[in-house]
Amino acid sequence: MGIVVVNPGALTLVEDLGRQGWASLGLSPSGALDRQSLRLANLLVGNPAGVAGLEILLGGLRLRFVTASTVAVAGAEGIVTLNGAEIPLNQAVRVAPGAVLDFGAPLFGLRYYLAVQGGVDAPKLLGSSSTDMLSGEGPAPLKSGEQLGTGRVSAGNGLVPGKGSVPGTDSVPGHGAGHGVGSGAGAGIGILNNAHVLPAIRRAPDPGRAITARVDRGPRADWFDEDSWRRLISQEWTLSPDSNRIGARLVGRPLTQTRLEELPSEGMVLGALQVPPSGLPTVFLADHPVTGGYPVIAVVRRTDLDLLGQARPGQRIRFLG
Amino acid sequence: MWRLNPSPEVRGSGGAGFPGAGGPAPRDAGIRILLPCGDSAFLVELPELTAVVAYYRGLIGAGASAGVSVPDGIIDVVPAARTVLVTFDPETISPSEVRHWLESAEPAFDVASSGREVIIEVSYGGPDLAETAQFLGMTETELVKLHTSSEWTAAFSGFAPGFVYLVTTHERLRVPRRNTPRTAVPAGSVGLAGEFSGVYPRSSPGGWQLIGTTTAALWDASKAEPALIRPGDLVRFVEA
Numbered sequence: 001m002g003i004v005v006v007n008p009g010a011l012t013l014v015e016d017l018g019r020q021g022w023a024s025l026g027l028s029p030s031g032a033l034d035r036q037s038l039r040l041a042n043l044l045v046g047n048p049a050g051v052a053g054l055e056i057l058l059g060g061l062r063l064r065f066v067t068a069s070t071v072a073v074a075g076a077e078g079i080v081t082l083n084g085a086e087i088p089l090n091q092a093v094r095v096a097p098g099a100v101l102d103f104g105a106p107l108f109g110l111r112y113y114l115a116v117q118g119g120v121d122a123p124k125l126l127g128s129s130s131t132d133m134l135s136g137e138g139p140a141p142l143k144s145g146e147q148l149g150t151g152r153v154s155a156g157n158g159l160v161p162g163k164g165s166v167p168g169t170d171s172v173p174g175h176g177a178g179h180g181v182g183s184g185a186g187a188g189i190g191i192l193n194n195a196h197v198l199p200a201i202r203r204a205p206d207p208g209r210a211i212t213a214r215v216d217r218g219p220r221a222d223w224f225d226e227d228s229w230r231r232l233i234s235q236e237w238t239l240s241p242d243s244n245r246i247g248a249r250l251v252g253r254p255l256t257q258t259r260l261e262e263l264p265s266e267g268m269v270l271g272a273l274q275v276p277p278s279g280l281p282t283v284f285l286a287d288h289p290v291t292g293g294y295p296v297i298a299v300v301r302r303t304d305l306d307l308l309g310q311a312r313p314g315q316r317i318r319f320l321g
Numbered sequence: 322m323w324r325l326n327p328s329p330e331v332r333g334s335g336g337a338g339f340p341g342a343g344g345p346a347p348r349d350a351g352i353r354i355l356l357p358c359g360d361s362a363f364l365v366e367l368p369e370l371t372a373v374v375a376y377y378r379g380l381i382g383a384g385a386s387a388g389v390s391v392p393d394g395i396i397d398v399v400p401a402a403r404t405v406l407v408t409f410d411p412e413t414i415s416p417s418e419v420r421h422w423l424e425s426a427e428p429a430f431d432v433a434s435s436g437r438e439v440i441i442e443v444s445y446g447g448p449d450l451a452e453t454a455q456f457l458g459m460t461e462t463e464l465v466k467l468h469t470s471s472e473w474t475a476a477f478s479g480f481a482p483g484f485v486y487l488v489t490t491h492e493r494l495r496v497p498r499r500n501t502p503r504t505a506v507p508a509g510s511v512g513l514a515g516e517f518s519g520v521y522p523r524s525s526p527g528g529w530q531l532i533g534t535t536t537a538a539l540w541d542a543s544k545a546e547p548a549l550i551r552p553g554d555l556v557r558f559v560e561a
Binding site: 125135137200221291301 | 356357358359361362364396397398399400401402403404405406408477478479480481482483484539542544547548551552
C-alpha cells in the first residue's frame with residue numbers, strides 16, 4: 001500500500017504545520033517553510049489544512065503510487081509529470097495504481113509541497129510529524145526504496161468537523177493541555193470547511209526579482225549604530241547558498257554593532273534577524289534554535305516568511321521597515 | 322550564521338548563583354524591561370537568573386502562583402539566562418493585553434512550594450569526578466554528598482531538546498568547563514559547568530565536567546510529555 005520512494009531527490013522531508021509551543025523545552029516549531037502552500041495543497045485534495053505532506057527541495061523526487069490516490073502540488077513552480085505527462089500545479093490530480101510522479105527542477109521558487117489524499121502517515125511527536133533538521137526529531141529525510149503510508153480519509157470528507165479520521169490533525173499546531181501555557185495559535189485548523197478557507201494561489205517568487213519582506217523592530221535594535229537600520233532596509237541583500245531550514249543567511253553591506261558586550265543567550269523568535277559579529281544577518285526559519293547569543297535587530301513578519309522559504313540562493317531580498 | 326552552541330555553554334552567565342529557598346531571595350524582580358520583538362512577541366529583561374526563574378514561575382502559574390492561568394493566545398514562554406521570551410498569536414490576544422499580563426505578573430520566589438519535583442538516580446564515578454573534586458578542594462565522597470544534598474532548580478532549556486540548566490542555592494560546586502570539549506559525551510552523563518549542573522539527554526559534543534551517569538530518559542519523543550525536566554521544576558539527585 002501507499003507510495004514507494006524511487007528517488008528522494010535533493011532533500012525531501014515530511015512536514016506539516018509544526019509543533020508550536022514547546023520552545024521552553026528546547027524544541028523548534030519546525031513545520032513547512034512555506035506554510036500557505038502546504039495548506040493549499042492539502043485543501044485541494046480534501047485534507048485538513050495541517051496534515052503532513054512532503055516538502056521537496058529542488059525537485060528530483062520520483063514516487064511510485066502503489067494504490068490509487070489524489071494528489072496536489074503547490075509552492076515552487078516547475079515541470080511535474082505523472083507517467084511522463086505534465087500535470088497542472090495547484091490542482092487536485094487523480095493518480096492510478098502504479099503511476100510514477102516526477103518532480104523537475106523548479107523554475108520559480110525552491111520548495112514544492114505535495115499533499116496526498118489522507119495525508120502522509122508518519123509518527124508524531126507532540127502532535128506533529130514534521131522533521132526538524134536542527135534537533136533531528138521527526139521522520140528522517142526520505143530515502144530510496146522507502147515506503148510511505150497514507151492516512152485514511154475518503155474523498156471529500158476530510159474536512160468534516162469532528163470526523164477524526166486523521167488522528168491528531170485537529171490539534172495542530174496547538175499544544176498539550178496542562179503544560180502551563182495557554183492554547184496556541186491556529187485553533188480550528190483542520191476542522192474548517194474547505195470552501196471557506198481555500199487560500200489564493202500565490203505565484204512562487206521569480207528568482208530574477210527581489211523578494212520583499214516586512215520587518216518590525218527587534219529587541220536589540222539599539223545595539224547597532226543609527227545607520228544600521230537604514231542600511232538594513234535600504235539595501236538589497238542576497239541569499240547565501242548555505243541557507244537551510246534553520247536560517248536564511250544574507251550577504252550584503254554589513255551592519256555595525258556598537259554595543260560590544262557579550263549577550264547572554266536569550267529566546268529567539270521565528271523570523272528573528274540575528275546579527276553575528278560579521279554584521280551579516282541570518283533570518284531564523286522554522287527549525288531555528290530556540291535560544292541564541294547574538295543580538296536581534298529586526299523580526300520578519302510571519303506572513304512574509306513563506307516567501308523566504310521559496311527564495312533561491314542568490315536571490316535578492318529587500319526588507320520593508 | 323547563528324550561534325548554535327556545540328556544547329551547552331551559556332555566555333555571560335556569571336553572577337551571584339541562585340539564592341533559592343535556602344538563601345535570602347532578592348525581591349527586586351519587579352524590575353523588568355519589555356523589549357519589542359516583532360509584532361507577536363515581547364522579550365522581558367530581568368536583573369539576574371533568580372529573578373528570571375521566579376518571574377517565569379509566576380507567569381506559568383507554578384509554585385506560589387499556582388492557580389494563575391496563562392491567557393489564551395500565548396504560544397511560548399521561554400526563560401533564558403537574563404530574559405523571558407513570550408510569543409503570542411495576535412489574532413487571539415492583543416499586544417496590549419500581553420503587555421498588561423507581563424507587567425502585572427507576580428514573581429514566585431517560593432521554590433519550596435513549586436509543584437513538580439524530579440528525582441534522578443545517578444551512578445557517580447564519571448571520568449572527571451576525581452579531577453573535579455580535587456579542583457573544589459574536597460574528596461569525591463564530599464562532592465557526591467554535596468551534589469545529592471543540594472536542591473536544584475531547572476532554570477531554562479537549551480542546547481538540545483530535554484537539556485535543562487540546573488542551578489542551586491550555593492556556589493560550592495562551581496567549576497570551569499573542560500579546556501578541550503569532548504567530541505562525544507554519552508547520553509545520561511551528569512555534569513557540572515560554571516554555576517550549572519545538567520544531564521545530557523543525548524550523545525553530543527560537550528565541555529562539561531562529567532561526574533556521573535543516569536539511566537533516566539531525559540527526552541523520550543514517544544511520550545506525550547517528552548521532557549523529564551521542565552523549566553521551573555525542582556530536581557534532586559540521589560545515588561543509584
